[in-house]
Amino acid sequence: MSTLQVDGATITALAPQIKAKKLSAVALTESFLARIHAVNPALNAYQTLTENEALNQARKLDKELRAGNWRGPLHGIPFSIKDNLATRGVKTTAGSKHLANWLPDFDATVVERLKAAGAVLLGKTNMHEWASGSTTINPYYGTTANPWDKTRIVGGSSGGSAAAVAASLCLGSIGTDNAGSVRNPAALCGVVGLKATFGRVSRYGGVLGTGGFSTDQFGPLAKTVRDCALILRPIAGHDPQDPLSSGETVPNYVSSLGKPVKGLRVGVIGGYFDDLMSREVKSVFDAALRQLKTLGMKIVEIKIPHMDLIPAVQLATSRVENVATAHEHLRNAPRDFSPALLYRHVKALMMPADVYMTAQRVRRLICDEFDAVLAKVDVIAAPTVGLPAETVEESRQGFVMVDGEKVALAEERGNRGTLCTIPFNVTGLPALSLCCGFSSNGLPIGMQIVAGAFEEGLIFQVGHAYELAAGWYLRKPAL
DSSP states (O other): OOOOOOTTOOHHHHHHHHHTTSSOHHHHHHHHHHHHHHHHHHHOOEEEEOHHHHHHHHHHHHHHHHTTOOOOTTTTOEEEEETTBOBTTBOOOTTOSTTTTOOOSSOOHHHHHHHHTTOEEEEEEOOSGGGOOSSOEETTTEEOEETTEEEEEOOSSSHHHHHHHHTTSOSEEEEEESSSTTHHHHHHHTOEEEEOOTTTBOOTTBOTTSSOTTTOEEEEEESSHHHHHHHHHHHBSOOTTOTTSOOOOOOOGGGGTTOOOTTOEEEEEOSTTGGGSOHHHHHHHHHHHHHHHHTTOEEEEEOOTTGGGHHHHHHHHHHHHHHTTOHHHHHHOGGGSOHHHHHHHHHHHTOOHHHHHHHHHHHHHHHHHHHHHHTTOSEEEEESOSSOOOBHHHHHHTEEEETTEEEESEETTEETTTTTTTHHHHSOOOEEEEEEEEOTTSOEEEEEEEOSTTOHHHHHHHHHHHHHHHOGGGOOOOO
C-alpha cells in the first residue's frame, strides 16, 4: 500500500479530488491511519481507533461514488470525535474512569449527521477528565502532547481533537465547549475552532456531566475557516431529540466566504482582557487588529458594564448544572473521580439555590449588554487564551512566569485558560478561534471573532478574510 502525503492537507483541497474520482476514500483513509500509527504514540491524541469500521465505511463511500452518488464535500473525509460524544458500538469514556467500558448503542446526533454527510470516522480523541479542565492531562488515559512542542499542554478539554487536526491525524474533528473547550485547544494548537450559537448544533448524545445544560455547545475543529464552514452546515439545525436545539434556518456558510469586509466594525472590549494577556500575546493580538484595519475594517472600543461578573456567573451556572447529573457516580464510586474533580463537585453540591438564581438574573443583564453593543458593531475581537501553552510541568506546578512575575494558572476568578472564552458561553454567542500569530518560541496564539446569535456566516466571512491576509494557517508543526 502506498500512502498519500496528508501532512497539511485540508478538506477544501481534497474534497474536489474525491468528487472527481481522482482520489479514493479508501486510499485517503489508509493514509491517515498510517500517519496515526506513526505519529500518535508521541502525542496521545487518539484514545480509541476504529480502523476496520473506517475502512468499511470508506469502501462503501467509494462504491456509492462510482454509482454517481456524491453526498457532499465531506464525502470520504476522515474525522475524529471527542470521547464524550456517543458512538454506536465504540467505547465512549468521557475521559473518565466511570465510563471506561461503556459501549453506547446509539450515535450522538452530530455523529449521525457526519456519517450521513459521508465522513469517515477514524476514532475517538483523548480529553480532559469529564471535560472539566483545559489541559488534557488525564489521570486515566494519559497526557496529550502539543504538536508544536511535546513538552507543552495541548489545551482542553477537546485537546485530543485539536492535536489530531494540527498534526494531520484527521481532516476535522468535533469537540464540545462548556467554557472554551473547543477554542482553548484550537488556539494552543494553531487550528480553527468554532463554538456555535447555543442551540445551533444538537447536544443530543453528549455525555451528561461533561457540560452545563445552558453553557455547553458543540463545534468543529479544522485547519482553516473554510473547512470549518464546510463542517458546520451538515451538523447544524433543529433536532427533535434535543429540545434546546434551534429551528433557525441553516444557511450555506461557504457562500459568506470572500464577501468584502471593508467597512465592517470590529468591537474591542476594554478592561477585562487586558490583564489576562502577557505582553507578547497582547503584541500579537494588537498586530492582528492592525491587519483587520488594513482590510478596511474599523476598530471600535466598546464596554460591557458588568463584564467583571462573568467568571462568577459561569462558575455558579456550569458547575451546578454539571454536578446535577453526577449524583449516581458520586454515590456509587466517588473515588473514581480524580481528587480535584471530586472536591469540585462536592463544592458545587453545596451551592445554594439562590446563588444559582441570582447568577441567571445577572446573566440576563450581561446578555442584554452584549446585544446592545452588537447593535453598534458587526463583530467583536478578543484574545482566545492570554498565555501561550505552558509546559506540562508548569501546569502540574500550578504557575508560570509571565513578564518576570509568578502567575497562578488558577486564581479566584477561575482557570486562566478559560477566562477569555467564558464570556461567550455565558451569553451563548457564536465564537471562532483562529491563529493570529506565534510566540517568540514558536507557539501559536489565537484570536476570537464573535458575532450576534446565529451569525456564524459573518464570523466565517471576517475570519476567512483575516486568515488569507495573515497567512498563519500555512504554518504547520514539524513532526
